[in-house]
Amino acid sequence: MENVVIGVDLGGTTTTLGAVTRSGEIRWRQTFDTRSAADFPAYIRQLSREIEAGRDQMGGEVVGIGVGAPAGNNRYGTVQAANLNWGGRVNFVEALSQHYDIPVSLDNDANATALGEMLFGAARSFRHFVLITLGTGLGSGIVVNGEVVSGSDGLAGEMGHICVDIDGRDCACGRKGCLETYVSANGLKRTVFHFLSQRTAPSVLREYSYNALTARQISEAATAGDPVALEAFDYTGRVLGLKLADAVAHTSPEAIILFGGLAGAGQLLMEPTARYLKQYMLFLYNPDIPLLPSALPHSDAAVLGAAALAWQKVEKTAHSLT
Amino acid sequence: MENVVIGVDLGGTTTTLGAVTRSGEIRWRQTFDTRSAADFPAYIRQLSREIEAGRDQMGGEVVGIGVGAPAGNNRYGTVQAANLNWGGRVNFVEALSQHYDIPVSLDNDANATALGEMLFGAARSFRHFVLITLGTGLGSGIVVNGEVVSGSDGLAGEMGHICVDIDGRDCACGRKGCLETYVSANGLKRTVFHFLSQRTAPSVLREYSYNALTARQISEAATAGDPVALEAFDYTGRVLGLKLADAVAHTSPEAIILFGGLAGAGQLLMEPTARYLKQYMLFLYNPDIPLLPSALPHSDAAVLGAAALAWQKVEKTAHSLT
The missing domain is CATH 3.30.420.40 (ATPase, nucleotide binding domain)
Structure with a gap:
């Protein structure tokens, strides 16, 4: 059983998530309407439900979660959700960490894509x-x-x-x-x-x-x-x-x-x-x-970038524990 | 006895060196004519002689050497000495490391000054x-x-x-x-x-x-x-x-x-x-x-920058050994 991380591409209209192995294989995919949740806590609950519903199809233990978001901030774990009724800036990493006892990482989509290229794409070397x-x-x-x-x-x-x-x-x-x-x-x-x-x-x-x-x-x-x-x-x-x-x-x-x-x-x-x-x-x-x-498949690039954030955090956390 | 590092400011005409504590106190200073040595090995020998001659006045053990040089390259430890008869690019770090069993670090003068500001000057915080x-x-x-x-x-x-x-x-x-x-x-x-x-x-x-x-x-x-x-x-x-x-x-x-x-x-x-x-x-x-x-005293800035390179290397080396 190869471990996976969940990569979350938080878009203004659609959220796409996938379970991704360390070699960049996407084992499972799901999308839902970002705006269907009434508020931010409801969104986090829905995201968790989607992840739980997919567990059996992921083919491995989930060891981390990464989130790519247009105005995501890696330093603070926050998202400035201008187009959603989430009440302005929300701490996404903190909220997810209350549901999951695994490393959670977040960054803006360009930074996530950069890491995606480094782990899975044109920047591997x-x-x-x-x-x-x-x-x-x-x-x-x-x-x-x-x-x-x-x-x-x-x-x-x-x-x-x-x-x-x-x-x-x-x-x-x-x-x-x-x-x-x-x-x-x-x-x-x-x-x-x-x-x-x-x-x-x-x-x-x-x-x-x-x-x-x-x-x-x-x-x-x-x-x-x-x-x-x-x-x-x-x-x-x-x-x-x-x-x-x-x-x-x-x-x-x-x-x-x-x-x-x-x-x-x-x-x-x-x-x-x-x-x-x-x-x-x-x-x-x-x-x-x-x-x-880019050497990332375009339609999966955002999920792979988010997954790369997770894998980097997972590996750093493991390193600091040894 | 507080430890010191040697900061070497390699100038085209004058070499200035000093023994510097972790808090930026300069315990000993020396200068010599960079061009007085016939070639690069002779320069390294002279530099070593100057350091040995000053040992008694340094008030502490020498734990590292840092070199700031106009075309110094931190990645390779090299200096491109255009104005000296050293035969082009020389590996300064390698040459000094044959004389001293302590960390040796080198960078160009602007990078050395940046580290000097971080350890001793305006960028301490x-x-x-x-x-x-x-x-x-x-x-x-x-x-x-x-x-x-x-x-x-x-x-x-x-x-x-x-x-x-x-x-x-x-x-x-x-x-x-x-x-x-x-x-x-x-x-x-x-x-x-x-x-x-x-x-x-x-x-x-x-x-x-x-x-x-x-x-x-x-x-x-x-x-x-x-x-x-x-x-x-x-x-x-x-x-x-x-x-x-x-x-x-x-x-x-x-x-x-x-x-x-x-x-x-x-x-x-x-x-x-x-x-x-x-x-x-x-x-x-x-x-x-x-x-x-800048908050570095201007006349000592180059030596303090070079010393900062040494202190950073010393502390990294110590960290990697523990």
Whole structure:
């Protein structure tokens, strides 16, 4: 009987959980509606019931629980649940620990994904790397000496909000020119609209309204050779490459890993990012630092990341007891 | 008899060493000409002779040796001695370890200073901080969980070469717009010359050639109310504040410490840096993060930093033996 941990992906609408072995095999999966519970204690009770109901199918003892949550804080074990009626910030780790006498660990989803890559994915051979998640926004997890950097308050690794241009694009954070306003699905769209304004080249993208245009359509246009779409990807890779060169000057990682939907654009983004990263890298560092796509199966990545949090905690706890 | 470590500040012209207690008291000091040895083995022999000659005055057993060197690499124990006839890169830790059966540790001077601040200076209460050294250039040491971040190759923490403006000022590294071309004694002078070109305001700084102008003269002019000098400090603080806000988004430190000659300009630089740092900080973080001047006595800082490297290694070694 191989032990498992429970990985919990706490989403605003759906909670997904799975029982995961140390080698990353998912033995059991379950989902439920995050909003079906009346309040936070009810949610924790439901989560526990789901775990108990699955016990027989897990094929091993549950030795830990890991939780990945959008505004999860590893330092305090808390979740800031803005879209749920949980009354603001809740201490998830404390609440779960009242139900389970096993290690419980929690972090934000980008940090969980970073650990997932380290245990099960593209970073298995690395102890120092940077993970970038590309979706509507840009998230990041910075790993040093095999540990996610949490900083003084659990809030380290917010590379989506490093500054590209202090007089640049409005950001949801209230400032201007943050990296995620350039490098993300939404940033890519903004870049397309910029180049539609600058260039006279014909482009299929001139047919779309701002609200209608998606990253997928931009990818398809680029693949078909659309000059505006291609320039938008090149620009996105330039901005990302430059900021990754700066990130290297902070923590000198062995590799950089790109995760997420925009990264799913594949070589359209990877090629210019790698090219500009090499161009902008300080001479001290390896100019051919590996820039790798995620190696986690996309649909299971969040559960695997959460499970990785649990496995790391389980192994640390075991180590400190010996 | 209180134990001591030997802190060695390996400079291009002068080597300074001292015997330092765990509380930072310097019991004995010595200097010699780094270039007087014919080669690297001769240098190591001379260093050992100096240490032996001082034994009686150290008032305690020597339990470790730490070395701070401009291009020292903590990961490999090496020094890249460009200005010495040591035949390129030498393994300093290995060579010293053949003479001494005690822990030997080595790092670059900015990282050594960071540890010096943590053990003896302004960072005594911090486990997560960023140290910036301001001199002719800009150096940095990033501390996470009480350890200097070395990265995959010992080369982490080169914040002097993060990018301010990719089309900006020529940098000695061969690229353009690196932070140290703006924020350093030399960067301040370049900024003065920029504003002399932009403004029509009278300024005493219009009397100086580029080669004649020093940071001290700019400080004196600013203190006397010179508008160009004041604008240059404000601009320098703006650039530094912005990049420190980005550094916070990487590792979320408890504090930032400024060390060095330009920081000696005191409030002229600290005030605008703190103001812009607060303005540019992502809302998640403490906008009033402490921005502190070094608390190491300037003339002893390098020896204390090197001694801090030794003490950290000594304590880790002791911990791993128990």
